[in-house]
Amino acid sequence: MYSSFTREIEHLGGVFLSYDSESARLRGVQALRGWLDGLSVLAYLNISGHQVGGQLLLQVSSAPSLEALTPDHDTTGLAAAFGLDSRNRGVDLDAEIVLSMSRSPTALTYPSVDELQASIRMRRYTAMAARYAELSFNTEGLERPQDCWAYHPETSFTLLPDVALIDALVKTTQPALSGRTYTFSCYRASEYVMLLALALELREHHPQLLAQIEQRWRSHAIMSEEFHRVFTREYGSPEHPLPPTFYVPGDRVWFKNPDERSSDVRGYEGSWVYYLGAGQFNNFWNNLAPFTLATKCLEIYHWRNALVLDPDGRLTIDEVAVSRHVKATLDCPEERAWILEKMMRLRDPSGIYANGGCIDRTRECLKWVGKESADLVIPQTHHAVG
Numbered sequence: 001m002y003s004s005f006t007r008e009i010e011h012l013g014g015v016f017l018s019y020d021s022e023s024a025r026l027r028g029v030q031a032l033r034g035w036l037d038g039l040s041v042l043a044y045l046n047i048s049g050h051q052v053g054g055q056l057l058l059q060v061s062s063a064p065s066l067e068a069l070t071p072d073h074d075t076t077g078l079a080a081a082f083g084l085d086s087r088n089r090g091v092d093l094d095a096e097i098v099l100s101m102s103r104s105p106t107a108l109t110y111p112s113v114d115e116l117q118a119s120i121r122m123r124r125y126t127a128m129a130a131r132y133a134e135l136s137f138n139t140e141g142l143e144r145p146q147d148c149w150a151y152h153p154e155t156s157f158t159l160l161p162d163v164a165l166i167d168a169l170v171k172t173t174q175p176a177l178s179g180r181t182y183t184f185s186c187y188r189a190s191e192y193v194m195l196l197a198l199a200l201e202l203r204e205h206h207p208q209l210l211a212q213i214e215q216r217w218r219s220h221a222i223m224s225e226e227f228h229r230v231f232t233r234e235y236g237s238p239e240h241p242l243p244p245t246f247y248v249p250g251d252r253v254w255f256k257n258p259d260e261r262s263s264d265v266r267g268y269e270g271s272w273v274y275y276l277g278a279g280q281f282n283n284f285w286n287n288l289a290p291f292t293l294a295t296k297c298l299e300i301y302h303w304r305n306a307l308v309l310d311p312d313g314r315l316t317i318d319e320v321a322v323s324r325h326v327k328a329t330l331d332c333p334e335e336r337a338w339i340l341e342k343m344m345r346l347r348d349p350s351g352i353y354a355n356g357g358c359i360d361r362t363r364e365c366l367k368w369v370g371k372e373s374a375d376l377v378i379p380q381t382h383h384a385v386g
Helices: 004-014 022-038 064-067 077-083 090-102 113-132 167-174 186-205 209-218 224-231 293-306 319-330 335-341
Strands: 015-019 044-053 055-062 107-108 149-152 156-159 232-235 252-256 270-277 306-308 315-317 365-367
Touching: 004 044, 004 186, 004 365, 015 077, 015 306, 022 044, 022 055, 022 293, 055 064, 064 077, 064 090, 064 365, 077 149, 090 113, 090 270, 107 113, 107 365, 113 186, 113 365, 156 209, 156 306, 167 186, 167 209, 186 209, 186 224, 186 270, 186 365, 209 365, 252 293, 293 306, 293 319, 306 365
Parallel strands: 015 107
Antiparallel strands: 015 055, 044 055, 149 156, 232 365, 252 270, 252 365, 306 315
């Protein structure tokens, strides 16, 4: 159902819910209004009905008052404009998520109010898990809590018997609870954060699906391209890119390194992070120092100015030098403006290093997970570990 009418409404933007009958749609209006009023955002939204190819739809879109506060779909200042404490109040973070989604220039579709609410909860869990996560950067690192995971080269890290997935993920990613940090690349770290958010939602609302995920993880981890295919939905497209300053809390975001030479250093091809809300992106290596869009762009830009040779004669990046360059740029308004103008362009396609910046054209979020509407299907494996 996701793709059956999305192309026909994509240009309308906002959030769309689908119904089988007019009576169901009317009940949906009532449920939506009550829920959105509880978040204190109803006055900034429009709820309207549509019919596309026999499908009855409800659209939640931004009212003119919200559009005035988010010019060019810029959601990075939304929390400040509304006085939302998205870091410390879950209801404020939910409100920021809803308001941001309503400003989406491409349609975000859901089969029910329940599925929309599940999506917003998962975005909240994702932002919180990303904010608390702190790891050690090492693209070749193989460290995990040994009382949670077993490792084999062909199956990667698998969940030990009788260990709950949520407990293992929290212990692995949150040093405030575990007492230490473990080695990760930013891409693998982003998978663990998203998986934790998913598991927290499923524990409360779809435990059977959580059990399937745990069973799979006891035999073979889901990673990389398979993880992207199984768990995530990508919105925006190369043909219809999302605006450079449009983000929804809980989005997984890719920032490309547009410098060809420094992007050859493993782990510095770009950066996977999560949008936390309130204009911040998480920092996997120091969770007390989240990035703004500007500081993330400046960090990636200065990778090119911090290339050094390691003891084995291989190119690497001196992170101390990166920090020094970023600070100097922040103290020089002219240089800062010049670099950000270059970096905040949409990125070039993969393999091309021309005039593009570091901003991706798409964002990623979790698929539907409801008992009646989930399109997240866990593949089974019979891989034998030698």
